[in-house]
Every structure is written in structure tokens, then in C-alpha cells.
Amino acid sequence: MTPQQPQDLPDFESLAILDLEDSAVSTTTLAPLAQQPDAHRDAAPAAPAADQGSSAPTRFTDWSIITRIRADVANALAEEAMPGSDADDQRARAASLVGSFIDDEESRRLDSGLVRWTNAERRAITQAVLESLFGFGRLQPLLDDTSIENIEIYGYDDVLIQRTGNAFEQAEPIAESDADLLSTLSFHAAQQSKSFDPAHPRLHMSLGPTARLYATGWVVPKPIATIRVHRLVDVTLDDLVDLDLMPPELAQFLRAAVRAKKSIMVAGAQGAGKTTLLRGLINEIDPWEKLAILESVAELHLEQLGKERHRRLVPLEAVPGSDEKDANGRPIGEITMDDWARDTFRMNLDRMIVGEILGPEVIAMFEAMQTGAGSLSTIHAKSSAAVPERVVTLARKDGRVTEDFARRQVSENIDLAVYVDLIKTRNPWTGESSLNRRITDVTSYTPGENGQVASTQLWGLQDGQIISKMAPEWMDDLRPYLDEEAA
Numbered sequence: 001m002t003p004q005q006p007q008d009l010p011d012f013e014s015l016a017i018l019d020l021e022d023s024a025v026s027t028t029t030l031a032p033l034a035q036q037p038d039a040h041r042d043a044a045p046a047a048p049a050a051d052q053g054s055s056a057p058t059r060f061t062d063w064s065i066i067t068r069i070r071a072d073v074a075n076a077l078a079e080e081a082m083p084g085s086d087a088d089d090q091r092a093r094a095a096s097l098v099g100s101f102i103d104d105e106e107s108r109r110l111d112s113g114l115v116r117w118t119n120a121e122r123r124a125i126t127q128a129v130l131e132s133l134f135g136f137g138r139l140q141p142l143l144d145d146t147s148i149e150n151i152e153i154y155g156y157d158d159v160l161i162q163r164t165g166n167a168f169e170q171a172e173p174i175a176e177s178d179a180d181l182l183s184t185l186s187f188h189a190a191q192q193s194k195s196f197d198p199a200h201p202r203l204h205m206s207l208g209p210t211a212r213l214y215a216t217g218w219v220v221p222k223p224i225a226t227i228r229v230h231r232l233v234d235v236t237l238d239d240l241v242d243l244d245l246m247p248p249e250l251a252q253f254l255r256a257a258v259r260a261k262k263s264i265m266v267a268g269a270q271g272a273g274k275t276t277l278l279r280g281l282i283n284e285i286d287p288w289e290k291l292a293i294l295e296s297v298a299e300l301h302l303e304q305l306g307k308e309r310h311r312r313l314v315p316l317e318a319v320p321g322s323d324e325k326d327a328n329g330r331p332i333g334e335i336t337m338d339d340w341a342r343d344t345f346r347m348n349l350d351r352m353i354v355g356e357i358l359g360p361e362v363i364a365m366f367e368a369m370q371t372g373a374g375s376l377s378t379i380h381a382k383s384s385a386a387v388p389e390r391v392v393t394l395a396r397k398d399g400r401v402t403e404d405f406a407r408r409q410v411s412e413n414i415d416l417a418v419y420v421d422l423i424k425t426r427n428p429w430t431g432e433s434s435l436n437r438r439i440t441d442v443t444s445y446t447p448g449e450n451g452q453v454a455s456t457q458l459w460g461l462q463d464g465q466i467i468s469k470m471a472p473e474w475m476d477d478l479r480p481y482l483d484e485e486a487a
Contacts, residue, residue, distance in 0.1 A: 155222035261374030
């Protein structure tokens with residue numbers, strides 16, 4: 001089965017805009033972004049001859065003009081602020097506004113003694129403005145490239161990309177200057193009601209349904225950003241078997257554990273595929289179970305998969321709030337993970353899923369495990385054996401629970417830890433090495449002596465392959481679901 005992916009952001013290809021011919025007005029469509037050549041370094045616009053008979057799309061490269069028009073269109077949309085308008089209405093209205101602001105820019109251009117833009121250039125300006133407003137501007141071609149998994153930014157002109165299983169390579173600049181990069185990130189942060197400025201120099205946000213960004217600026221010599229792109233969104237355990245993440249027997253075991261409502265933590269290093277595996281596990285849940293997804297920054301985007309996958313889904317994301325404080329000293333508008341966790345008690349849930357555990361989320365995870373079965377989460381850890389201590393460390397840093405309490409929660413409520421790792425393999429025929437994602441360990445936890453956590457390895461590596469080593473003590477809970485598959 002080939003994993004399906006939801007659309008990454010607005011479909012610029014299908015959005016109708018005006019083809020501004022001198023003699024007529026007709027409807028055309030924007031050229032697919034992925035088919036356009038990169039030309040960020042070009043100082044001059046494309047030659048007028050490109051508008052005469054050439055089918056090659058033009059990419060406009062003067063981003064100072066794009067930035068001005070984007071600001072004008074954004075301000076116009078904000079002033080109109082039509083109640084009840086949705087994202088499609090906003091995009092259609094923006095497309096209709098762009099032409100008049102291009103005219104204004106062109107008038108200033110002519111006053112300076114420059115030539116008119118060609119029709120191809122006007123179309124390219126329109127596309128760039130819409131991408132900047134509803135997509136992510138010069139980052140968009142990289143996000144649209146399905147072979148790219150990681151993007152690292154070390155200043156506006158030092159951009160590295162990592163394709164699936166390969167080393168990093170240099171990419172084109174994504175801004176005109178560091179100041180322009182910071183301004184662009186601030187603009188997109190504001191679109192998500194987040195702040196990114198000298199008073200708030202760190203930024204965590206989603207870039208559409210498949211990418212997550214972390215950025216910092218002002219307190220470092222150059223703006224630094226890391227973008228993780230998840231290419232597999234609508235994925236099942238069978239899909240992951242096809243991708244060689246695990247053997248079919250392990251997929252059957254994990255599927256039964258999910259359906260038996262065992263609480264599972266997916267552990268691994270950065271970039272090992274924890275979120276992809278978590279999506280695969282979640283997609284094995286009965287579509288009619290009511291799920292609440294708690295995340296500090298939205299990353300799973302299960303709402304993109306449609307009602308067929310999850311009919312009763314409640315996605316919840318923490319909200320940082322404003323700089324203003326209420327009478328209790330809390331930021332106005334703030335909604336924490338704890339707030340959402342408390343609210344879920346009134347939601348008639350079948351299970352609560354806490355996405356990535358990085359810090360305070362651990363308390364919400366404890367509540368999820370205490371109040372219902374079948375919790376699922378991810379955590380950074382160096383091995384399955386290290387998961388209990390990692391959870392305890394995060395809980396102690398939060399300061400609201402004791403070490404003994406945290407350790408007891410792990411031993412009593414986490415049924416399984418599934419460890420996914422990056423394994424370096426070498427092709428015997430070509431001699432080339434590549435990194436491949438594999439599940440290397442599955443461990444269960446139970447209360448041990450003196451308040452410690454006892455761990456039992458259920459699946460482990462042998463001769464480079466993961467095999468079953470022992471059945472969990474709750475194996476009988478899984479048998480009805482294993483029998484269903486066998487039938």
C-alpha cells in the first residue's frame with residue numbers, strides 16, 4: 001500500500017487568477033510550484049522575450065517588491081475582515097486584490113524610468129505574493145519537494161537540505177538578508193497568533209500539515225532555524241512494514257496492543273521516525289473511538305486525514321497567550337496542556353493522546369494514563385531502557401511531582417516502549433551507505449523492588465533482525481485482536 005499524504009498547504013496550482021493580457025481578461029491557473037526553476041540569486045527579472053512563445057514559467061526574484069505587495073494585500077484583507085469568510089474566500093479575495101497593488105508598484109516603476117513588467121512577470125509576482133501570504137514564500141519550493149526531510153537555516157544565505165537517507169546539500173538563499181528572514185518568520189508567526197521578535201526570540205510553529213519549525217533570532221549572531229518535514233502522514237503499520245521499519249509479526253503485535261488499549265511510548269533519537277510511527281499506531285485505532293490529541297505545537301494534524309480515519313477527533317494545541325497578564329499573573333489567552341487535560345474530563349473521550357513529551361507535557365501524559373487506557377506519546381531517549389529515567393527527569397524538572405510519584409506512574413501505566421532508530425547499512429553491490437529507520441527494541445514495564453521500574457525486553461535485535469523474545473504478562477489481553485487478524 002502506498003501511504004497517502006494530505007495536501008501540503010493551499011493548492012496554488014488550482015487557484016484561478018487573472019491573466020492580464022492587454023486585449024482581454026481571461027481565467028488561467030498558477031503554474032505548479034515544483035516545476036519552476038530556482039532563480040533566487042538572479043538580480044534582474046526575466047527578459048521580456050520569455051513572455052513571447054516560451055512555455056517556461058517565470059519566477060520573480062525581487063522579494064522587496066513581493067514583501068511590499070504582500071503587506072498591502074494583508075492589510076486590505078484585515079480591514080475587510082468579513083465575518084464567516086473561510087480560507088478559500090480569503091485566498092480568492094487576495095487573488096483579486098493583487099492586481100491593483102501590482103499596478104501601483106508598476107506606476108512607481110515607470111516613474112523611475114523602468115520598463116513595464118511582462119505578463120509572465122505579473123503572473124509570477126501574483127504567485128509569489130499568494131505563496132507568501134498563504135504558503136511560506138521562498139521556503140515553499142523546499143516544502144513541496146517530496147524528497148526533502150530536513151531543512152537547516154544558518155542565516156538567510158546558508159541553507160542546508162537533507163533528502164531521504166542522504167547527506168546534506170546546499171540550497172539557494174531563502175531571503176534577501178537576515179533582517180528579511182526575521183521579518184518573514186515574524187509575519188508567519190503572527191498568522192498563527194505567535195510572537196517572534198526581540199522580546200520573544202524563540203519560535204515553535206507548524207508549517208502546514210507536514211512540517212514543524214523551530215527558530216531563534218536576535219540573541220544569536222544569525223537567525224537559526226530547523227525544519228522537520230514529515231512526508232508520511234496518512235500511514236498505517238502495514239505501510240511501515242512495506243518500508244521495512246518492522247516485520248509483519250511485530251506490526252500484528254503492535255496493532256493488537258493498540259486495539260487492546262495498552263499505553264505505548266514511542267522512543268528514539270531526533271529524526272528517527274518517532275512521529276511517523278506514532279501516526280501509524282494512531283491509525284490502527286477504531287475510527288469511531290473519540291480521541292483528544294494534546295500537543296504543545298500541532299504536528300500530527302490528524303484532522304487532515306478525513307472522517308474515514310477518525311470520525312470523533314478533538315485536536316487541541318497549547319496557546320501561549322499575550323504579553324499582557326491577568327489578575328493571577330497568567331498571560332491573557334494562555335491555554336496550557338494542563339488546562340486542556342482538565343477540559344478533556346468533560347469530553348466523553350475513549351482515549352487521550354499526548355503528542356511529543358519534551359517537558360511540562362509529561363504531567364498531561366500522566367493524567368491521560370491515569371484516567372483512561374490506550375495513551376500514546378513520543379519521547380526522546382537513547383534506548384527503551386532509558387525511557388523510565390527520561391520520564392522521571394522531565395517530571396522532576398517540572399517540579400510538581402516527586403521522583404517516586406513519577407517512577408510509579410511509569411511502572412504502573414506505561415505498558416510498552418517501542419524504540420525506533422537510524423541504522424547505517426551498506427549496499428554490498430555499490431558500496432554506498434545509507435541510513436534506514438528500524439524498530440530495534442520493544443520493552444514492557446512493571447513495578448519493581450524498592451519503587452524501581454522493572455523492564456522486560458519483548459522484542460530485540462538478533463543478527464540484524466528484530467525478533468520476538470518473550471510474551472508480555474498481559475498477552476491474554478491481546479489474543480482476541482490477534483485472533484481477529486488470523487481469521
